[in-house]
Amino acid sequence: MAAATLARRIGRSGVAVMKFKSPPVNSLSLEFLTEFSISLEKLENNRACRGVIITSALPKIFSSGLDITEMCGKSIEHYTEFWRAVQEMWLRLYGSNMVTVAAVNGSSPAGGCLIALSCDYRIMAENPKFSIGLNEAQLGIVAPFWFKDTFVNVVGHRIAERSLQLGSLHPAPEAHKLGLVDELVPEEKLMEKAAAVMAQWLALPDHARQLTKTMMRKAVLDRLVAHREEDIKNFISFVSKESIQKSLRMYMEMLKKKKS
Amino acid sequence: MAAATLARRIGRSGVAVMKFKSPPVNSLSLEFLTEFSISLEKLENNRACRGVIITSALPKIFSSGLDITEMCGKSIEHYTEFWRAVQEMWLRLYGSNMVTVAAVNGSSPAGGCLIALSCDYRIMAENPKFSIGLNEAQLGIVAPFWFKDTFVNVVGHRIAERSLQLGSLHPAPEAHKLGLVDELVPEEKLMEKAAAVMAQWLALPDHARQLTKTMMRKAVLDRLVAHREEDIKNFISFVSKESIQKSLRMYMEMLKKKKS
Amino acid sequence: MAAATLARRIGRSGVAVMKFKSPPVNSLSLEFLTEFSISLEKLENNRACRGVIITSALPKIFSSGLDITEMCGKSIEHYTEFWRAVQEMWLRLYGSNMVTVAAVNGSSPAGGCLIALSCDYRIMAENPKFSIGLNEAQLGIVAPFWFKDTFVNVVGHRIAERSLQLGSLHPAPEAHKLGLVDELVPEEKLMEKAAAVMAQWLALPDHARQLTKTMMRKAVLDRLVAHREEDIKNFISFVSKESIQKSLRMYMEMLKKKKS
Numbered sequence: 001m002a003a004a005t006l007a008r009r010i011g012r013s014g015v016a017v018m019k020f021k022s023p024p025v026n027s028l029s030l031e032f033l034t035e036f037s038i039s040l041e042k043l044e045n046n047r048a049c050r051g052v053i054i055t056s057a058l059p060k061i062f063s064s065g066l067d068i069t070e071m072c073g074k075s076i077e078h079y080t081e082f083w084r085a086v087q088e089m090w091l092r093l094y095g096s097n098m099v100t101v102a103a104v105n106g107s108s109p110a111g112g113c114l115i116a117l118s119c120d121y122r123i124m125a126e127n128p129k130f131s132i133g134l135n136e137a138q139l140g141i142v143a144p145f146w147f148k149d150t151f152v153n154v155v156g157h158r159i160a161e162r163s164l165q166l167g168s169l170h171p172a173p174e175a176h177k178l179g180l181v182d183e184l185v186p187e188e189k190l191m192e193k194a195a196a197v198m199a200q201w202l203a204l205p206d207h208a209r210q211l212t213k214t215m216m217r218k219a220v221l222d223r224l225v226a227h228r229e230e231d232i233k234n235f236i237s238f239v240s241k242e243s244i245q246k247s248l249r250m251y252m253e254m255l256k257k258k259k260s
Numbered sequence: 261m262a263a264a265t266l267a268r269r270i271g272r273s274g275v276a277v278m279k280f281k282s283p284p285v286n287s288l289s290l291e292f293l294t295e296f297s298i299s300l301e302k303l304e305n306n307r308a309c310r311g312v313i314i315t316s317a318l319p320k321i322f323s324s325g326l327d328i329t330e331m332c333g334k335s336i337e338h339y340t341e342f343w344r345a346v347q348e349m350w351l352r353l354y355g356s357n358m359v360t361v362a363a364v365n366g367s368s369p370a371g372g373c374l375i376a377l378s379c380d381y382r383i384m385a386e387n388p389k390f391s392i393g394l395n396e397a398q399l400g401i402v403a404p405f406w407f408k409d410t411f412v413n414v415v416g417h418r419i420a421e422r423s424l425q426l427g428s429l430h431p432a433p434e435a436h437k438l439g440l441v442d443e444l445v446p447e448e449k450l451m452e453k454a455a456a457v458m459a460q461w462l463a464l465p466d467h468a469r470q471l472t473k474t475m476m477r478k479a480v481l482d483r484l485v486a487h488r489e490e491d492i493k494n495f496i497s498f499v500s501k502e503s504i505q506k507s508l509r510m511y512m513e514m515l516k517k518k519k520s
Numbered sequence: 521m522a523a524a525t526l527a528r529r530i531g532r533s534g535v536a537v538m539k540f541k542s543p544p545v546n547s548l549s550l551e552f553l554t555e556f557s558i559s560l561e562k563l564e565n566n567r568a569c570r571g572v573i574i575t576s577a578l579p580k581i582f583s584s585g586l587d588i589t590e591m592c593g594k595s596i597e598h599y600t601e602f603w604r605a606v607q608e609m610w611l612r613l614y615g616s617n618m619v620t621v622a623a624v625n626g627s628s629p630a631g632g633c634l635i636a637l638s639c640d641y642r643i644m645a646e647n648p649k650f651s652i653g654l655n656e657a658q659l660g661i662v663a664p665f666w667f668k669d670t671f672v673n674v675v676g677h678r679i680a681e682r683s684l685q686l687g688s689l690h691p692a693p694e695a696h697k698l699g700l701v702d703e704l705v706p707e708e709k710l711m712e713k714a715a716a717v718m719a720q721w722l723a724l725p726d727h728a729r730q731l732t733k734t735m736m737r738k739a740v741l742d743r744l745v746a747h748r749e750e751d752i753k754n755f756i757s758f759v760s761k762e763s764i765q766k767s768l769r770m771y772m773e774m775l776k777k778k779k780s
Contacts, residue, residue, distance in 0.1 A: 137469055154678050157413045164472050164476065165476075179678060201685070208656070212656075215665060216684065399728075402728050402732050417673045421737075
């Protein structure tokens with residue numbers, strides 16, 4: 001098992017930096033998601049760690065989102081395990097007691113965007129070639145309701161409605177204008193800025209900050225917890241459709257051609 | 261029965277253009293609403309039709325909103341039938357599976373504004389003399405909760421709270437700034453722009469786009485469906501009050517004087 | 521008992537001006553809150569009064585928020601009475617049938633900010649030295665859910681989430697940019713502007729405006745009403761913790777040092 005995610009702790013400040021390193025595009029495979037969740041759990045339980053900066057070790061890409069190969073031609077058991085891992089990752093990240101800062105140093109479609117949206121603060125490299133968004137509709141699939149809830153909590157109902165229906169990938173400047181990311185900085189300043197933002201958030205008393213975060217996010221977290229099995233069933237029934245399998249295969253073909 | 265609405269289908273692109281043509285001001289009478297709903301239903305059931313552009317065939321006015329004569333001095337039965345037709349129109353339009361684009365080529369108060377708000381995208385002629393808003397409070401009446409819900413989904417809670425309490429009619433530039441309309445273009449470019457926006461939305465796979473739209477709008481649609489009879493009763497009890505009848509009569513007198 | 525709040529009615533226009541006058545910083549003591557609620561109740565029941573402008577009679581401060589001495593080293597009975605008075609004030613102000621305009625002529629942290637947020641319109645002196653915000657987290661405490669609900673209704677979920685977690689006090693220009701206040705004017709024009717805004721809101725028929733306001737605010741008001749006793753218990757259990765008492769004492773020490 002390759003080290004998909006790399007968690008490095010910076011001792012004195014209590015801040016971990018987690019770098020996604022799963023070539024070629026940090027796609028969220030079952031293996032990657034499992035390792036990501038375990039890393040988050042370890043940091044969460046480590047009293048020395050108060051915050052985590054999430055970024056990519058690969059050039060030009062933050063994360064390409066859910067690994068489509070996990071959704072193509074697999075068994076019901078596999079789909080179940082995979083989807084539970086996606087849910088688990090989000091429940092841990094969106095509900096984290098740590099301060100979470102996304103340093104988005106590349107493109108970040110679909111599940112990659114969800115990871116950024118689930119953090120407390122999003123800084124993106126100000127490169128108009130990098131884009132971010134929940135573009136599921138472009139692939140003929142539908143973002144789950146909790147992706148949507150997370151998105152609405154960040155950008156509001158109208159921007160989410162339009163962006164989700166169009167499956168938009170927003171170039172960094174547009175993403176900033178829409179409020180999808182909080183700040184743009186030159187790529188070489190990204191980690192420095194992330195550390196500064198982290199320091200600002202860590203200046204608050206942990207307990208009060210954590211209770212406040214819970215107050216803001218509990219309704220949306222509880223909704224998935226209450227409908228978790230139903231959500232898995234929906235995913236399986238959707239992904240098992242021949243029309244969807246065809247769409248996903250066509251999309252993968254397109255990606256392969258683009259690459260070669 | 262005069263043709264209040266005119267539905268014309270453009271064969272190849274799968275886009276219908278619906279032009280309101282009920283002089284003098286496209287007010288939403290029982291007859292107009294019935295014809296509008298039937299037209300929407302026909303287009304919805306026509307597999308060749310994937311989108312509809314809604315605009316006005318009259319100069320300077322998109323729609324003046326609910327026809328006040330339907331609310332003055334009529335029977336309970338009439339009020340019931342009228343209000344059910346208003347609900348029906350909104351349920352069809354806000355819940356439409358088609359891509360709906362409003363090409364707002366004139367002023368659009370109250371119910372006219374609701375029609376625009378219920379579409380997927382709103383383009384307005386950039387004429388500051390044209391205004392749009394839910395101005396019910398100005399007439400001494402209250403926008404129904406589902407008008408409000410639709411409004412909040414577009415502009416957010418604060419802008420809706422202020423605009424509804426003041427019964428504001430926003431000139432086009434202000435409406436754009438508030439997010440009430442998505443885009444302003446010179447009046448002569450309105451239909452061209454609407455067609456371009458439609459093409460962008462139709463580039464998405466229908467099924468994914470429709471499910472996404474449903475996910476965004478279902479909560480608000482369900483709320484009226486669950487309280488439909490109660491909402492009719494509220495309307496009747498409100499409109500039957502002598503004070504309200506007096507307000508509406510005064511408003512109609514004012515409109516008549518303005519006209520002459 | 522000193523006159524903490526001073527209600528003066530301007531006969532002809534039906535507008536009351538309420539000036540906070542509880543030196544040194546208009547902190548919301550049990551006595552102040554009680555007097556404030558009684559004043560609001562009297563105005564509410566006075567048919568001649570249709571609107572109230574709330575401002576401060578002291579320089580540089582609108583209100584410093586909840587009086588921390590009421591939360592330090594007191595009995596359970598006292599905490600209960602105090603918290604009920606905070607709730608009562610908010611229920612009256614946020615649910616008022618009058619038009620309420622906050623003329624924020626100084627800094628307005630925590631409970632002071634809540635008072636401004638609960639009005640229909642907020643005008644602030646455009647002095648960057650004056651700041652406003654729900655900064656509870658800075659003190660190691662958590663804003664109650666109904667402070668949060670009121671805040672979200674004004675600025676939306678994302679801005680509220682960030683501002684509450686950071687316990688931000690926003691300088692007037694930033695507060696305006698975030699939508700926390702509606703307008704900035706030079707301090708000497710504040711009351712004139714407040715009167716003009718009031719006149720604009722009073723031009724609407726009272727009944728329609730009041731029903732519209734209720735429609736917008738009822739869900740959030742009902743939520744406290746339904747959980748009022750639970751909310752009091754939460755406050756008591758929180759404020760009774762030794763760690764919280766320590767935080768509050770430290771904060772009071774800091775304020776004393778700052779002053780001397």
